[in-house]
Every structure is written in structure tokens, then in C-alpha cells.
Amino acid sequence: MDPLFIIEKFYTPGTKLYQILVGHSRIVTEKSLEIARNLTHLNPDLEFIKKAAMLHDIGIYLTRSESIGCSGEAPYICHGYLGRMLLDEHGLHPAYGLVCERHTGAGITKNNIMSSNLPLPQRDMVPISLEEKIICAADKYHSKNPKHADKTISTIQIIEKLGNINKNHAKRFSIWAEEFNL
Numbered sequence: 001m002d003p004l005f006i007i008e009k010f011y012t013p014g015t016k017l018y019q020i021l022v023g024h025s026r027i028v029t030e031k032s033l034e035i036a037r038n039l040t041h042l043n044p045d046l047e048f049i050k051k052a053a054m055l056h057d058i059g060i061y062l063t064r065s066e067s068i069g070c071s072g073e074a075p076y077i078c079h080g081y082l083g084r085m086l087l088d089e090h091g092l093h094p095a096y097g098l099v100c101e102r103h104t105g106a107g108i109t110k111n112n113i114m115s116s117n118l119p120l121p122q123r124d125m126v127p128i129s130l131e132e133k134i135i136c137a138a139d140k141y142h143s144k145n146p147k148h149a150d151k152t153i154s155t156i157q158i159i160e161k162l163g164n165i166n167k168n169h170a171k172r173f174s175i176w177a178e179e180f181n182l
């Protein structure tokens with residue numbers, strides 16, 4: 001399976017959105033592989049990570065986010081589970097869709113969805129597999145927003161930012177940061 005072949009079914013090469021998506025996805029793939037290569041004792045699936053990290057944000061075009069050129073209908077927070085729907089409909093192994101669904105924030109719990117009234121299906125969307133955790137963590141080190149895309153983001157900054165959204169996000173990320181030596 002070639003992730004770019006799938007991306008190009010939904011995004012037109014040469015457009016701003018394609019460049020933002022593919023540029024970001026490549027950076028997240030590299031970061032995920034860097035993390036995974038330091039975790040050989042946990043035996044992460046590098047071939048899966050290479051493809052799943054490229055596809056993790058495929059749902060963004062269905063959402064609204066002016067700063068990155070998305071003009072879809074759904075709130076931006078929906079891009080994870082919508083990406084899962086796209087990949088599932090495409091007949092990919094369900095593991096790929098789960099990476100999409102579980103990568104926003106540091107994962108989102110059903111509790112969090114209900115208590116904050118988030119516009120998401122009411123189920124746990126928290127990374128479970130090692131590969132899901134690695135890709136979710138790697139994603140936090142790079143912003144798709146062209147204004148911030150060149151900035152280096154530190155682990156401390158990520159924890160602070162997640163803590164402003166929800167303390168549990170910061171807690172989950174901190175555990176991964178320790179586990180993965182980030």
C-alpha cells in the first residue's frame with residue numbers, strides 16, 4: 001500500500017493543502033521512526049509506522065481550519081475519526097484508521113468527549129498500541145500551521161500546551177515522554 005496514492009485520491013498535488021498535509025505527514029513519519037528506533041526493546045512495527053504516520057491526518061480536508069486551508073464542514077477536532085472513516089471505507093486494515101482516530105491531543109477519552117460536549121462520537125479515542133502512541137506523540141512536535149511550521153517544539157512546551165486544554169492530556173503525554181525518552 002502506497003500512502004501517497006491514497007492521499008492523492010482526496011488531495012490534489014500542487015495545492016497548498018496537499019503541500020501542508022504531505023509536508024507535515026513526512027515530518028511526523030520521520031519523528032515517529034526516530035522515536036521507534038530508540039525503542040527496539042519494545043519491537044515497534046516500523047513498516048506499519050511509515051505508512052500509518054503518512055495517513056494520520058488524511059481527514060483534515062473534511063474539516064474547517066482557515067489557517068491551513070481546510071474548508072470542509074466538520075469542526076477541526078473531527079479530523080481524526082473522519083480520517084478513520086475514509087481509510088476504513090477504502091478497505092485498509094482497521095489498524096490504520098485507529099491511528100487517525102486516536103492521534104488528536106494525547107488521545108481523547110469518552111469521559112472528556114461527554115463532559116466537554118465535544119462534537120465527536122462518544123467512545124474512547126486514546127492510543128492503545130505502541131505504534132498509535134508513538135505517532136500521536138510524534139505529531140505534537142510539529143505544527144501544520146505555516147506560521148509555526150518551522151518552529152521547534154520542546155517536550156515541555158507540548159506538556160504545557162496540552163495541560164491548558166486538559167490536565168489528563170498532559171498526564172498521558174508525560175507518561176509517553178518518559179517511556180520513550182522524549
Ligand SMILES: [Fe+2]
Binds near residue numbers: 028
Ligand atoms: Fe498531524
